[in-house]
Amino acid sequence: VEALVDCPNATEAYTYRIPDGMTVEPGDILSVPFGAQQMGALAVRRLTRLPEDLSAEDVRPVEAVVGRGFFPPGYWDLLQRVATEYCTPLMQVVRTALPPGLLRRSQRRIRLCDSAPSTPEDTLSTGAQKLLAVLRQSATADYTWTYLKRQSPRANQGLRELLQGGWVESYLEPPKAVRPKQRQAVTLTGAPPLNDLSPRQREVLDVLRRQGGELWLQDLLQLCHTSSSVVQGLEKKGSVTIHRREVLRREMTHATADQPQALTPDQAKVLEAIAPLRHYQTLLLHGVTGSGKTEVYLQAIAPLLQEGKSALVLVPEIGLTPQLTDRVRARFGDRVLVYHSALSEGERYDTWRQMLTPQPFVVIGTRSAIFAPLHNLGLIVLDEEHDGSFKQDQPAPCYHARTVAQWRAQITDCPLLLGSATPALESWHNAQSADSEPSNTLYLSLPQRVHARPQPPIQVVDMREEFRQGNRSIFSRSLQDALTELRDRRQQGLLFIHRRGHSSFVSCRACGEAVDCPHCDISLTYHQPTADATPMLRCHYCGHAETVPKLCPTCQSPYLKPFGSGTQRVVEEVERHFPDLRCIRFDSDTTRTKGAHRALLQRFAQGDAELLVGTQMLTKGIDLPQVTLVGVIAADGLLHLSDYRAGERAFQVLLQVAGRAGRGDEPGRVVLQTYSPAHAVVQAVKRQQYDRFAHEELHQRQLGSYPPYCRLVLIRLSSPDAEAVRRTATAIADQLRAYEAWQVLGPAPAAIARVARRFRWQILLKFPLEIAPHAVDWEELVRSHCPKQVSLTLDIDPLNFW
DNA sequence: AGCACGCCGACT
């Protein structure tokens, strides 16, 4: 059998012998010998004879089949397609798709010997003594070697001494499979009650009978304030049985029951289009904020469950959408499974196992949930489909869940529903029917809010003017008025800040212009690698660099200033100007811990504060009817981000935050402060005209030849050795420039040039649409030119440019 | 990952 071994360095398949009496099918999870250890592996295909370059004695036998039946029909094709299109080894994709812990490996462990050592303790070196001390701390006196090495500085030498002296032994622990969690259940046998029961036993039986004849042992003991010996006594007498039963670890539900709501005529029309679909079809549901997209999803899913089909609902970040999750739970109860990477290993494993059962489920999860092994998939929904977090850019494969969803829908022949108030331009573009061919995406729209509530008016405030008028506060007079009004009317509001670490731009407080790259139509990024370094302006795309000018290149004013304003500062300002308005800070600092997000939102919903001050997080999943004011402190941080999607993203974020206002009966109001009131994005947001914005932006993309009119491939290089990355990046770029099929931009250092002690460079390639990036021999052209010390990743259709 | 092999700096 050919198997993929779960070893970071071994990406291609290895051949193993199937021992007599064992059956192995493709897709089975195996345990195989690999060097000195045992590794998790995945059976790929059966071979009928030995590969040419292997002799029979080279081939070792499969140790065991650890799991089977993990892949629904077509799943294998999906993984294969992801590997091919994203130019990643299949094993890498398998690791992303499967829950961690499914593939296990053996571990080197060290434990204290029982027998007496042959060397006296005081002759041992300090390294050896330290190891002994660590081992003796624990009751089992048994640790993994990796852990011990971390604990003690001279571990290698120390271990040798201890092994020779007979103090410790070293052994390879075979991999243990993650096991379903077991609990003990106690069941009444129905045997006639015996007379020789003790009073305590009688009491226990009584409780058990009253509770329906079956309880978890733990719960029973707690109810009766007794110990397990009593229950064991009952078992001996034949009155109850105690047996281990699998329990599935899953998140607690916060759900209250929820009923389907009456649909608006628009919603009904949309649902009518979705409901009859039973085959592959992509739908774009473009519904303004507050138009009730969620209700449409829920009512589209309900009949599928009746038919025994499952649905997959993908959301950008599960933590940010507790309201949606709660609502799906409330509607479908225990049919709902939540799957995302923040689940514990056990929870993921259990959820995965449950999905393999043939019952229908609604799986709600983040991007990795696109790989949920559902058997009978009837619908895939991507909520907020424009959101960038559907794209993975950290470990390969750098996949986009929307793209993978497309493939999955195709393979399983089910509809794919993309929902957003501000669709990604790609999705919008796909939904437009070109002259040459009809669109493959069906366009559905919800242009009105539910209950005919109006969209909140958006007031744009020119902060240059405020500055000229002598207002140095971060709040314009309009926003101050709005806050005063908010206080007087006892309403609630959101203050939105865009803050993005140190990668910001430089703009002029007098004229509002940002400093642009002379070679590209893009703002330069402000770089200051260390506090004492000279700040520089750099271009991500072409590598151009210059020092920060003393005067504004446009108006010669000296008020050039790197942008960046934090939530903290805004909260302080509110406290200073509006002491009776209470704030809750809502950003990555305050929502770091599990559940903090939900807790803060709950406090705000209860009225513990009038203002929620936060970053990007405010744009998602907040649906609070009492919010009437949204203030955008400075839109500029968003406007001048230095990549081709900056405009699109800014538009989406601004329109999304604006959409948080006026969702209840009270009308909403939005104050958008900016130094660039004339910026096309600001104007488009003000008008709240998605269509026109999309049209114009696409036109720009076409002129500049950017996606969706071309495809991008980003080559990311990093190394602890600054010179080595630079050299490699240059060499690879030169190599690539020899071809006319694509256009090479760069090499250029990454925006954040050094992260975790690694220096980072990148090369951007533009492919015409006729050429598929995965048709290129990257191994030959790129990877083989990359020395060991430099790591290289390919990002196909990148969204983030480091 | 874990292990072996092989090449350069601090000790007998």
Place this chain on the structure above:
DNA sequence: GTCGGCGTGCTC
């Protein structure tokens, strides 16, 4: 002259 550090390469 050796021991032991870790860079490099391999595991069916």
